[in-house]
Amino acid sequence: MSTLAHARYVMSENPLTLAAFVLFFLLVACALFGPSLVPYDPLATDVAAALQPPSRAHWMGTDSLGRDILSRIVVATRLDIGIAVSAVALSFAIGSAVGCMAGYYGGGADRIMTRIVDTIMAFPLFVLAMGIVAALGNTVANIVLATAIINLPFYARVARAEVNVRREAGYVEAARLSGNSNVRIIMLHLFPNIMPPMMVQISLNMGWAILNAAGLSFIGLGVRPPAPEWGIMVAEGASYIISGEWWVALFPGAALMLAVFCFNLLGDGLRDLIDPRMRT
Amino acid sequence: MWKLVIRRLLDAVPSVIGVVIVTFLLTRALPGDPAAYFAGPAASQQAVEEIRAKLGLNRSLPEQFVLYVRDLARGDLGVSLSTGQPVANEIVARLPASLELTLLGVVLAALIAIPLGVLAASRPNSWIDHACRALTTAGVSLPTFFTGLLLVYVFYYLLGWAPSPLGRLDPFTTPPPGITHFYLIDSLLARDLRTFWAALTQLALPAITLGLFALAPLARMTRASMLGTLSSDFVRTARASGLSRFTVTYTYAFRNALLPVVTTLGMVFSFLLGSNILVEKVFAWPGIGSFAIEALVASDYAPVQGFVLTMALLYLALNLLIDIFYNLIDPRIGFAT
Secondary structure (H helix, E strand, C coil): HHHHHHHHHHHHCCHHHHHHHHCCCCCCCHHHHHHHCCCCCCCCCHHHHCCCCCCCCCCCCCCCCCCEEEHHHHHHHHHHHHHHHHHHHHHHHHHHHHHHHHHCCHHHHHHHHHHHHHHHHHHHHHHHHHHHHHHHCCCCCHHHHHHHHHHHHHHHHHHHHHHHHHHHHHHHHHHCCCCHHHHHHHHHHHHHHHHHHHHHHHHHHHHHHHHHHHHHHHHHCCCCCCCCHHHHHHHHHHHHHHHCCCCCHHHHHHHHHHHHHHHHHHHHHHHHHHHHCCCC | CCHHHHHHHHHHHHHHHHHHHHHHHHCCCCCCCHHHHHHCCCCHHHHHHHHHHHHHHCCCCCHHHHHHHHHHHHCCCCEECCCCCCCCHHHHHHHHHHHHHHHHHHHHHHHHHHHHHHHHHCCCCCHHHHHHHHHHHHHCCCCCCHHHHHHHHHHHHCCCCCCCCCCCCCCCCCCCCCCCCCCCHHHHHHHHHHHHHHHHHHHHHHHHHHHHHHHHHHHHHHHHHHHHHHCCCHHHHHHHHHCCHHHHHHHHHHHHHHHHHHHHHHHHHHHHCCCCCCCCHHHHCCCCHHHHHHHCCCCCCCHHHHHHHHHHHHHHHHHHHHHHHHHHHHHHHHCCC
16 A cells, blocks of 8 residues: 555544644644734733733733733744754754664663663653753753753664664665665664654654643743743733633643644654554 | 562662762752852852852862762752751651642542543443543643643632632641641541541642543553453453453453553653642642742752752652562562563
C-alpha cells in the first residue's frame, strides 16, 4: 500500500486525526498571521469596557483592563507555539546528536550519556524546569532552555536505542567497507533511518512542551505581563473565577487545551501511520 | 527480601549523588553575586566580603561542594531570605499537606483508571472502550491549573457544593492534633468527624484535579497491557479449560497485566509532583509547592533550591518503593537478577 493510500486509510479510520490536521493548520495560521487578523490591539486597555462578558463586539469578552480576550488569545499563539517549537528543536538537535554517538560508539561516551540522562530523569521534570529558570534568570530564553533540557532524555534515549540496533546492519557494514567515515555513516546512513520514530517523539513532545511553558508562566516564570500568553492569561483570570467572571480564564485555557490536544492527536496519528503495530 | 531492599537502595545512590550535584550547580548558577545579594543593597564592601567568607563563596568550587554536602548531611538547607526561618523547618512543616494531596490524587486515579482500563480491554470496540480512549487522549491534554479552575467554577461558584478554594481547612475549624499531620487520618484518630468532613471537602477538588491528570496514563497502560495478556496463550488455555469469565479476567489476566501498570506509576509520579505545584497555587494549598512559588516571586532562592532537592529525593524514594513493590508482586524478577 502506498504511503498516501495508507495515510487516507488512517484518516478515515480515525476522523480525529483529520480534525487534528485542520486544527494544526489553524494554529500555524494564527501563529504566522495572528497580529494582522485580530480585531483589536491585544495590549490596548479600555477601563470603561473592563470585565465584559462575551458580546458581539468582544466575542470572548474583555479582561480586567478591558483588553479584548479573543485578540490576545490569537496573538499569543505565536509566542506559545514559538517557545514550544524552539525548545523541541533544541532538544531534538542535541538529543539526537548525543544519542546517535552513544548508540554508535558505545563504551565510555555511552555510559556518560546514560548517566546524565538518568540524572535528569531523577527529577520530577516540571520541578527541574522550575529550578533551572529560577537559577538562570526569569526570561523567555531560559524557559526555552529549561523545556529543552527536560525533553532531552526522550530524544537521546530513542536515538541511542534506534542507532544501537542498526549499527551492525547490512547497509551500515556496506557503507563502512566502502570507506565511509564513522561520522559520515551516522549522519548520512543511520540518521535518516531513525527519523520516523524521532518524528513521532517530536509531535508527542510538542503538546507537552506547550503545557510546560504555559505552566511555568502560570506560576509567574518567564513571560511577563502584559505580553499575551495563554498561561499568564489563565493566571490573570484565576482570581475572577470565584466571582463568576468565567470567560477571562476559560477561553485562554481552552485555547491551550486545544493546542495540546491537537499535537497529541497528531502524534498518535503519525505513529499509526509509521508503525501500525504500535497502535493501542 | 532484605537483600533485595538493600540492593535497590545501593542502586539509588548514583541518582542521589547526581541530584545533589545538579542542585548544587543550580545554586551556583545564580545570576549576580549571591554574597552581595544576601548582604543587601546598603552593605559596605567589607560586609559583602565577610558574608562571602561566611557563606564559603570565596573558596574553590569543589571545596564549596564539600561544604554544601556537609550542610545537607546536617539537614541544613539554608535560610529563607524573606521569612528568616531555616528552609528545612518550613519544608518539613508543609510537606504533609503536599503528600496528603498527591497520594489521595493517585489513589483516586488508580481506583478509576484500573477498572476502566480492564473493562475497556475486555470489551474492545464497545462504547466503554471508546470512552476510555477519548478520556485518555483528552486527559493528557488538560492543563492541571485549568481543570482546577473549571472545577472551582462549577462546584464552588455555580453549584455551591465545595467550600472556597483556600487552603486545607476553613477558618472556623481548628486543625486536628498532629500525629501523622495528614488531616484526614488525624481527625479520624481524634474521632472528630466534623473536622474530617471539613478536611475532606477542602481536599476533594484539588485531589480530583490531580487525579484527572494521572488518570489518563494509568488507564491507557492498563488497557494496553490487559489487551496483551488477554490475547496470550495462557489465557486462551484457561478459557479452553472452561474457567469462568471472571476467573480468567481477574485471576489470570489482570494479575499479570498489573506489572507494566506499576512501572507506569513511576512516570505518573514525576508528572504528579510537577503539577502538584500548579494545583497548590490554584487552591492556595499550604504545601511545599506554594512555598516555592512564594519564594520565587520574592526572588528568594534558598527555598527554591531546597524545594527542588526535596522533590527530587521524594521522587527517588517513591520510585524505590514502586520498585520494591514490583518485586513483591513479581517474584520472578527479584532474585534472579
